[in-house]
Amino acid sequence: MRVVVAITLMLSLFICGKGRAQDITWYKHIAPIIHNNCTPCHRTGEAAPFPLVTYEDVAKRASMIQRVTEARYMPPWKPDSHYVQYANERRLSDEEISMIANWATHDMPKGNAGDAKDKQNFVPGTVYNRPPDLVLKMKESYRLEGDNQDHYIVYKIPFELADSMNVEGVEFITNNRKVIHHANYEIDDVPGMDIYNTADFVDYTNEKVKYFENYVSYRKRIMYFGGWIPGASMESYPEHIGWVMPKRGVILLTVHYAPLGKAEDVLSGIQIWTTKSNITRRIKNESLGSGSESQKQIQPFFYLPPDVVRTFSLDVKIEEDRSLLYVWPHMHLLGQVFKAYAIKPDKDTIPLVYIPVWDFNWQEIYWFPKMVKIPKGSTIHIEATYDNTINNPYNPNLPPALVMENMNTKDEMMTLVIVTLPYKDGDENISLK
Numbered sequence: 001m002r003v004v005v006a007i008t009l010m011l012s013l014f015i016c017g018k019g020r021a022q023d024i025t026w027y028k029h030i031a032p033i034i035h036n037n038c039t040p041c042h043r044t045g046e047a048a049p050f051p052l053v054t055y056e057d058v059a060k061r062a063s064m065i066q067r068v069t070e071a072r073y074m075p076p077w078k079p080d081s082h083y084v085q086y087a088n089e090r091r092l093s094d095e096e097i098s099m100i101a102n103w104a105t106h107d108m109p110k111g112n113a114g115d116a117k118d119k120q121n122f123v124p125g126t127v128y129n130r131p132p133d134l135v136l137k138m139k140e141s142y143r144l145e146g147d148n149q150d151h152y153i154v155y156k157i158p159f160e161l162a163d164s165m166n167v168e169g170v171e172f173i174t175n176n177r178k179v180i181h182h183a184n185y186e187i188d189d190v191p192g193m194d195i196y197n198t199a200d201f202v203d204y205t206n207e208k209v210k211y212f213e214n215y216v217s218y219r220k221r222i223m224y225f226g227g228w229i230p231g232a233s234m235e236s237y238p239e240h241i242g243w244v245m246p247k248r249g250v251i252l253l254t255v256h257y258a259p260l261g262k263a264e265d266v267l268s269g270i271q272i273w274t275t276k277s278n279i280t281r282r283i284k285n286e287s288l289g290s291g292s293e294s295q296k297q298i299q300p301f302f303y304l305p306p307d308v309v310r311t312f313s314l315d316v317k318i319e320e321d322r323s324l325l326y327v328w329p330h331m332h333l334l335g336q337v338f339k340a341y342a343i344k345p346d347k348d349t350i351p352l353v354y355i356p357v358w359d360f361n362w363q364e365i366y367w368f369p370k371m372v373k374i375p376k377g378s379t380i381h382i383e384a385t386y387d388n389t390i391n392n393p394y395n396p397n398l399p400p401a402l403v404m405e406n407m408n409t410k411d412e413m414m415t416l417v418i419v420t421l422p423y424k425d426g427d428e429n430i431s432l433k
């Protein structure tokens, strides 16, 4: 018996590293871990089901928090950190996980408020310590029926500003995150045309309305294209890099809503942070694979017969030196594995993203810590595996059915969005944090 106690004691000393388990307190150790890694989603208005802000919020769920952190289920982070580490990585260290475990199993001591390393009053999380300079939202909130169906709706948000604006950060906003499956938005420069004459929204769920058909006339000058998916954060750029918000135009916001059992109201839009310094280098968002020009080069031809597991690949040549800021892999419910890397002309490879266990609910735009140079003549290689069998618990068709390439959740996609700039000397040293 005494031996067991001694071993347990040694073990807990070993795991905790920094001294006795009882020394681990909320103020000194746990609050900073929670506020940095959990609170951005676990607070009112965000995606998670309950807040993790105050001592009480966390202490009453301590054993559940111990369990989900030890299993690395929370915070959700899907890319393999051994392949690439990103600036926006959400991952606890082994030491942080054992600190939580020790705290949870030793009566969750609160400690001294004087030890608090962070301010405790969590300020909702953007990278800027100031409110946005521009908020543009739908004219009125939209009533979604609880009809257990997917809905696809394009909202038009026209705007006229005093002047154009240099953008250094942009974020999708909504008052009802949990109903949104994903959102895309484009900002179109429409200097002359009437931006008020068409409807404020088009529902293309049931009618065979072609994607954007009603608004196609605006799309000649897309200034920016962005998106939000559950778990995703905002986009921001280093100095002199970004895009320009035109003086007059429209935002076309496409929202895909997940099936709902009861009616809900939603009001969404975007918010923008601007900068006085010139934007001398404009970013380019580009899709590779489904929904882009390179779609037809996917090998083999992209479709998924029932009862198959199949891997596809795509090679896209890069014609000039480019600097890569972000990557955003995208598949739907049959997706299993996603990997992308660049092969340089000298055959060296640059790892871009590897998601060994794809999870549709946790997609994200991944930021490189510093810009990555993709030299002229490189090939971006993408490979993705899909499981259209009954063994895939997320398969939307039971029994499995033929699945083609398209935007709907029940169809499939193989897309890598890359955000790049023409390369300039020294870009490798510019931090994106």
Ligand code: HEC
Pocket: 033, 034, 037, 038, 039, 040, 041, 042, 047, 048, 049, 052, 061, 064, 065, 068, 069, 074, 075, 076, 090, 092, 231, 232
């Ligand atoms: C990117 C957003 C996000 C972050 C960051 C995040 N969570 Fe969550 N969390 C969620 C969402 C959404 C759910 C509910 C859906 C689910 O369980 O997958 C959830 C569920 C949970 C649950 C309930 C799990 C269950 O089995 O019901 C716990 C406990 C939890 N989170 C703790 C944490 C802790 C602790 C952290 C930080 C170490 C954290 N979360 C970070 C979004 C997040």
